[in-house]
Amino acid sequence: MSLLLTVALYFSQFCLLLAMLCCGIRLIRGPAAQDRVLALDTLWMVAMLFILVLGISFGSVLYFEIALLIALIGFVSTLALAKFLLRGEVIE
Amino acid sequence: MNKLLPSPLLSVSLIVIWLLLNQSLALSQLLLGGLLAWVIPMYCAPLAIKGSRIRKPWVLFRLLAWSATEIVRSCINVSRIILFRRQHQLNSQFIRVPLHLRDVTGLAVLSCIINSTPGTVWVEILPDTHELSLHVFDLHDEAWWIDTIKQRYEQPLIEIFEGASQ
Amino acid sequence: MIELAESIPAWIAVPVTLLLIAGSLITLIGTLCLVRLPHFYQRIHGPAISITFGTTCFVLASMLYFSGLGLRPVLHELLISAFVLLTAPVSAMLLMRAAVYRDLRNTHKQAQHDSAKSSQPPSA
Structure with a gap:
């Protein structure tokens, strides 16, 4: 049973790496600024999922706090960037 | 009572979040969480x-x-559409849905539900006609979308937040 | 690299495996949308899949795994899923509004530019 879970963990890490690569491609190529912000937001989310998977594979509950912090920071930074695109300044 | 405990729902969710974060039901955590759940809503009341x-x-x-x-x-x-459909067959469009819902919290809940559902993104409410502008990923029938949103989502929200079941 | 516990009962291992595979595939599909589709308004629908479905799958897998190992319910992963489900719509809506606003401004500028050009006398 442990083997099955190991294979699944490796598979999901590989898939999440590919997903981060897709976000990276859009982040570099994206023609408009909003494409880049969207790609960055998705990259944060996928990184958060990756850390959750790492937490399962190392068997440590500590990774949960890192994932929660990453989700928090990602949300705030996306909001700031979107506000900047909308108005040209973050705090009016 | 109303001054000391402005929103009981916020207090309850704060104490639940605190206990979940600390993963314990010890008396000290209960007291600390209770203190936070009592103080924070008082300062948030103007918001x-x-x-x-x-x-x-x-x-x-x-x-x-x-x-x-x-x-x-x-x-x-x-x-399925992303994986198998050709790109030029995609019919992505903006549609407009006339809304009767006026309550601010109800509109916020509606926007969260619509944005969480993949395939639809809320753009904005046009201020002069109170129509909702919506972007749909693959539009096959505009009337069906308008009907679904009005009957499935807006009608219950009007019942919940405005009380009048039309 | 992966250090799993020695004996994992099958009733944990099989659902966790299924959840992990489903979640990672859905996340990958959602980000493929970012690469494949031609317009921004189409691309913005992709991450919604990975955020709602993918996060739920991974959070459930993590909860199930740690609850089964520790023999007590581990519920604090629910916070992540609640937080992500509450915040993702807000950022999607703000991004959409920013994109629409910027596109409108660009077409407006373009129209002004064109009309200014056409109103100029040909000799100038």
């Missing part, structure tokens, strides 16, 4: 929106259950 309250909680639960199944269904639909 609160007046006049919105949940009138029919069971309708809210039914709405949430319905939207959860809808999210799963449209997840599968949208991923």
Whole structure:
């Protein structure tokens, strides 16, 4: 049973790496600024999922706090960037 | 009472979050969480929106259950479209839905549900006609979308937040 | 690299495996949308899949695994899923509004530019 879970963990890490690569491609190529912000937001989310998977594979509950912090920071930074695109300044 | 405990729902959710974060039911954590749940809503009270309250909680639960199944269904639909459909066959369009819902909290809940459902993104409410502008990923029938949103989502929200079941 | 516990009962291992595979595939599909589709308004629908469905799958897998190992319910992963489900719609809506606003401004500028050009006398 442990083997099955190991294979699944490796598979999901590989898939999440590919997903981060897709976000990276859009982040570099994206023609408009909003494409880049969207790609960055998705990259944060996928990184958060990756850390959750790492937490399962190392068997440590500590990774949960890192994932929660990453989700928090990602949300705030996306909001700031979107506000900047909308108005040209973050705090009016 | 109202001054000391402005929003009981916020207090309860704060203490639940505190206990979940600390993963314990010890007396010290309960006391600390209770203190936070008592103090924070008092300072947040000026931010609160007046006049919105949940009138029919069971309708809210039914709405949430319905939207959860809808999210799963449209997840599968949208991923099938992304994987197998040619790009030029995609019919992505903006549509307009006339809304009767006026309550601010109800509109916020509606926007969260619509944005969580893959395939639809809320753009904005046009201020002069009070129409909702919406972007749909793969539009096949505009009248169906308008009907679904009005009957499945807006009608329960009007019941929950405005109380009048039309 | 992966250090799993020695004996994992099958009733944990099989659902966790299924959840992990489903979640990672859905996340990958959602980000493929970012690469494949031609317009921004189409691309914005992709991450919604990975955020709602993918996060739920991974959070459930993590909860199930740690609850089964520790023999007590581990519920604090629910915070992540609640937080992500509440915040993702807000950022999607703000991004959409920013994109629409910027496109409108660009077409407006373009129209002004064109009309200014056409109103100029040909000799100038």
